[in-house]
Amino acid sequence: MELGAGAGTGAGPGGGPQPGRILLLLGGGPGWARRGGAEAEPGPGGSEAARRPEPGSDPDYEALPQGAAVSTHMLAGAVAGVLEHCVMYPIDCVKTRMQSLQPEPAARYRNVLEALWRIVQTEGFWRPMRGMNITATGAGPAHALYFACYEKLKKTLSDVIHAGGNSHVANGAAGCVATLLHDAAMNPVEVIKQRMQMYNSPYQRVTDCVRAVWRNEGAGAFYRSYTTQLTMNIPFQAIHFMTYEFLQEQLNPQRQYNPGSHVVSGACAGAVAAAATTPLDVCKTLLNTQESLALNSNISGHITGMANAFRTVYRVGGVTAYFRGVQARVIYQMPSTAIAWSVYEFFKYILTKRQEERRAGK
DSSP: OOOOOOEEEEEESSEEEOOOOOOOSSSOOOOOOOOOOEEEOBBHHHHHHSSOOTTSOOOOOTTTTOOOOHHHHHHHHHHHHHHHHHTHHHHHHHHHHOOOSSSSSSGGOSSHHHHHHHHHHHHTTGGTTTTTTHHHHHHHHHHHHHHHHHHHHHHHHHHSSSSSOHHHHHHHHHHHHHEEEHHHHHHHHHHHHHHHHSSTSOOHHHHHHHHHHHHHGOOOGGGGGGGHHHHHHHHHHHHHHHHHHHHHHHTTTTOOHHHHHHHHHHHHHHHHHHTTTTHHHHHHHHHHHOOOOTTTTTTTOOOHHHHHHHHHHHHOOOGGGGGGTTHHHHHHHHHHHHHHHHHHHHHHOOOOHHHHHHHHHH
């Protein structure tokens, strides 16, 4: 997940500063911010100096990202990633099970709530949490790299393409590079996590799962779904942007900073993108889990590559199999990304505000 938070001020009716707007994207793709109203003209010290708050003043929320340090983006991103994945982890467990192509009779669920209830009732209260420790461990550095890379590249490329302004081409390119880093860090975690989430998983501990995968399938198994994950993020990002911008035109035509409209637009856009990319997520889950019943229908043994996964899914369950777990995926995506963006923006604001206060006190 990425977040772009651009800054800018325009003159309001009374001559005072009018906040620019921040587009908070609540999905798996990168977001961007564009300024509302007239853009601030660069001062003698350049565009960066023109946007920097005066010493002793209370930094404007929209202006904060311009002065935020890389460490701020990394810390805020790490906290956001850990909270996002941990809070929604039980739903993620249900999603993994509902994407199973040929589930055991005891692991066939009609909806998310029934699945959660039955898992807790038959397998223990803590069963939906199995594997959360490795997820939290991986989410911190993955999201730290993700946000820091996105924010840094977004500014650097924007200055090259559109000096002193905001470039959507730069935002998209920065988001793609950030996704490469994020998925590279999280893909092994996804493999371990999803194998521990499956029904009748033989793994009680993370270390047992890591050793078994390494011994039986080799190191390449940890990145078997990497290309599928990247392929999934590209259409997710495109659909998310188009839906979000359309909803913003309806709910926030003035394009000002409006948290309510950003949350609603982002959540709806994330839901649409999540539903549309479910077939790719099903294939990713199959590549990660190497589901035994599906493997029995695959003559090549281990399923490798997205094309092979697509053929196996269709062979086992037909067209409808591509949308297994779509309900759980949408339910998971909306609040999880809302948590991520809210926590990220909050910590970035607090950390940067303290930095500005320390500068003013010198």
